[in-house]
Amino acid sequence: MNAFSYVRPRTLSDGLRLLRSGASALAGGTDLLGLMKDGLARPELLVDLTGIEGLRGWSRAKGKGLRIGALTPLVELEEAEELHRAMPILRESLRDAATLQLRTMGTVGGNLLQRNRCWYFRDQATACWLKGGTKCFAVEGENRLHAILGAHECVAVAPSDLVPALIAYDAEIALASSRGRRTMKLADLYVAPHGRERREHVLRPGELITEVRVSESALARKGAFQKAMERKAWSFALVSVAAAARIERGVARDVRLVLGGVAPIPWRVVAAERGLEGSGFDEAACAEAADRALQGAAPLRDNGYKLPLARELVRRTLRSLVV
């Protein structure tokens, strides 16, 4: 780790002001410190957000939906019973994410902004395209964990388990910077690295995520989450699937289907969602949606297995919404 200064502001405005260039926000540190140890991030100043009032915890006011502070530890989302009743997919998606210690340290905001786990990216000695080099080493190298969909110059995959679940509920994020505030759909935070855009999200420098919001109407959806791993715990997703829909008298409305671990961004498949709209998630509809979800897939040398795996996981996750 490089040497840096440290500050722990008490208020959001102090925090925003301190986040000048060369500074990084520190939440749980589970991703950032790892990057710093590998020399992949070298901030001069760490602004520890954990002392800021009001960014931690969640609330659900009647009719106003759910608001989750960006500094809320993941373990709180997983353990809170009331939250579990309001939005069971949170616990489902977090149960197999990382480990209890990492979920205790890691925060919602940090999880949304964690960087990819491509082993070339994480290897300090490899100057790959995403790090400003000329070449993606994974495309022709060891790519069993990489993308089968939606990739451009970089074939790393979106690693988070929580994000697909949140996107399936049309979550929005609230952002703040010293220049003002804005909100955006969580889904819009992510970009597949391409061209001059050599990063995974569009957060502006100096900007913080303050909150994640899920609308009351989205909370009426039923959701399901499944994840395939290389071992039974402590593994990023080979493939994960989050699905949600409002089910009225056996008929699906507002269907959402989002995959993790298969593309550089959380992979929402609108075509498959449309096909399911109005269906009863019967076998045939789910199987067809699974096929649609994988349309256009372009596997690399070692990740072809993700195709049948994702297809089956999509089918199962969708089916589990009704059975």
Added chain:
Amino acid sequence: MPPTIDRRGAALRGPSAVDVALEVNGERVVVHVPPRRTLLDALREQLGLTGTKKVCDEGTCGACTVLVDGRPVYSCLTLAIACENRRVETIEGLAKDGELHPVQRAFVDTDAFQCGFCTPGQVMSIVALLRTVPQPTEDDVKRAVAGNLCRCGAYPNIVAAGVSAGRRKRT
């Protein structure tokens, strides 16, 4: 060197070493460390508490598990300075007056280790569990130690130790 004061009052500290006050195993201590020093290194190198082990130094093994404010965390991914005025508990603080903690006793009785290198981390994870779930099931214990690798493969006995420590506490 006095801390640089940011224009509006938040104190910037470092990059050179600063005094950081911690509560470690019930005692207040001050360590003189740069902000980049992890809690793990501060415990081991500054405070001589070498019971907490460094195995991966990047959050992938669990050997460095300690409790901060009662919750299990990886001390290799925690900055010492971020624990200022927090309660840190390590393996060295468990036995009281020469009496092993019930979890330690259960580890001894069920042979829940071989080389013992993962043991301090495993024990701390289970200690944290028992505070919220006094009588855990096997699945509770597994969830608690799924973030603690044991290369010797003492897992079956670790799970047994966790369950039996819960029962023991009741009596």
Added chain:
Amino acid sequence: MTRILKSIEEFEGEVSESLVIVDGHDLPPARHDGGSPEIGRSRRRIDATQRVTGRARYTQDLYLAGMLHARILRSPHARARVRRIDTKRAEALPGVRGVLHRFNTPKTPFRGDDVIFREEVRFVGEEVCAVAADDEDTAREALALIEVDYERLPHVVDLEEALGDVAPQLESDGNVSESGSHKRGDTKRALKEADVAVDVTYRTSTQLHNALETHGAVALYDGEMLTVWESTQHVFGVRTGLKNALKLPYSRIRVICDYMGGGFGAKNGVGKYTIVASLFAMRFGKAVRCVLTRDEENLAAGNRSATLQQLRLGAKGGRITAIEHTSWSNSGQGKWIANPTGPTNTLYEVANVNTRSYKVVTNAGSLSAFRAPGYVEGAFALESAIDELAEAAGVDPLTLRRRHAGAGKDPITGNRYSDKHLLECYRIGAKEIGWDRRRAGGTRGSAPHRRRGIGMASQIWGGGGGPPAYATVHVDPDGSVVLTAGTQDIGTGTRTVLAQICADELGVELDDVRVQIGDSAGPFGPMSAGSMTLASVGPAVRLAAHDAREQLLGAAAGVLETPKAELRLEAGAIVSKGARTPLGEVLGKVDNNTVIGKGIRFPNADDLAQKTFSAQFAEVEVDVRTGEIFVERIVAALDVGRIVNPLTAASQVEGGVIQGIGFALSEERIVDRALGRVMSGNLEGYKVPTVKDVPTIVVKFVDRPDRRANNLGAKGLGEPPIIPTAAAIANAVANATGARVRHSPLTRARVLEALALAGIRD
């Protein structure tokens, strides 16, 4: 009378003959009537409190006053010539004390090379330069300031690429060399005459040890003595390595390993980091610490070779008539390979066998012994192939094995086994798993698209141990006992079982025995590897305790003025005609005298083969749509002679099985071929089992003393439990699904591919 005897020993599949100095006589086999106060009893580890309180000091935990920190610069290239090294900027960094590299380091012979920094570096991670600094951070920063001019050379890292024509040839005689063969009978003819035959190719990936404590040493030189603390499985091996490298006499080197955090075969001798720490220590007269990081551990601290194995098996009339087995192992830059054809050569009584194994050098890290090296890889292939043959022949796979597992003689040497209960292992294991529930084609699983199956595999391994090994037992005037032996406790419970043996034979309480091991200042003993510790050191301890007891009884006879024949020593008291006098009280009369008992390991019989045997049975479910394997139950039934401590023995078996599960399902070193770099060099990419990957494990011991093996009747237990696990699982997966995966680990990709190939979807 002192004399020289011949002994036959087996170490990791290699049988050798040695000469041993002996004096006096060995003891007859210990009694096995259930009356032993200690042997055969489950005992908590005597060092357990130290380990659970964090007080146990591992090498990593030593921080000595004024200690320097050494770090190693490693080659980023798979193969390159080191032309020039510029360390000016590094040496100018405040806190840097010195650097070592090939241009300034004296000859330091190391494993066949005469230097530790080679001109041509041959794998990513090979040592190029070392820095000593006042602290770790400075040393790390200094590494980044060293400029090395490399001339890159063509490389090859992959086993099968190295076998091809286009690969660069790394040795003057090519990349491939034969390392062993065995032939009996005529396999060609037998295969021609067979009713059924299978011809199959298996692959196993490279497995990394990943002991939680990385390799490391702390060296201290005081002008006379070089003292080295090292995380090692053999303090004497490290001493020998240092003697060769540094040209110091044994008397000036002391190697200590008090506690160590796992080795699994990778810590059997001296490392370059040991030599680096020692050279700096000798130069600066200070303590120097050199401990590897996890990444370094996975680049340069050894591995289990990847293998490619071809097997041809024939059966006739429901019996195996021929096995041909050819194996290639990726030795990386290692100088040897372990032999995957070992099990094929010896496990079954088959008339026609022809095997050959080849070492293949590549530009990858060297192999080192990894818990049953060769045998784990070989058993995966052989035991999978036997199931494939059984299926082709329409015979139950256990029945087929039974027909060949009863032999009483080692098929290579013709020597009789000192003892063998493999059939009994089959019986116990089959009953416990419920083998009669097994159906050809498997059964339905507990959820849709899940299939259930049962499989098994068996194992042979040495484990008889042998000389030289020594122990002494000091009894102090207060009746307390210090047992000193040439060994170390690598987590297997050595301290505890040796204390049990000592207490048992001597007639004192377990708590009265303090065990002093892990120190080359004591008497010599073997490495803690190859399942030989207990069978080598245990008998010497028993003899030493016996010797001490005889002396104590003699002394007591004098003090109590009672004939020695009327005295016994029991639970720490001298018993005479029903009266008990505590030992301390008796010896108090001769205060400051010390009784010293001495024991050695007597030779093995030169006409017997000492082997361990076992079988494992696995029950699994497989999700045929996602390729996920659920191991539900493993039953291990073992014949390893007498069990000294059932509690710690069961732990050993569970640990072996769990490492076997890792080998079977998830552990795999992944190397980028173009870069030669290990991509799964950390514990995120390299997946060792977590607690959730562990099934119910049932451990059963035959527990019969091997009276012809040694005076304890105990054999080794370290490796047997890891050998058959992967094959048992692969066989269970094949039984469940009808799809055969011939490459370990059985990842999703491989399982899904095999299922697709077999056309299985439900």
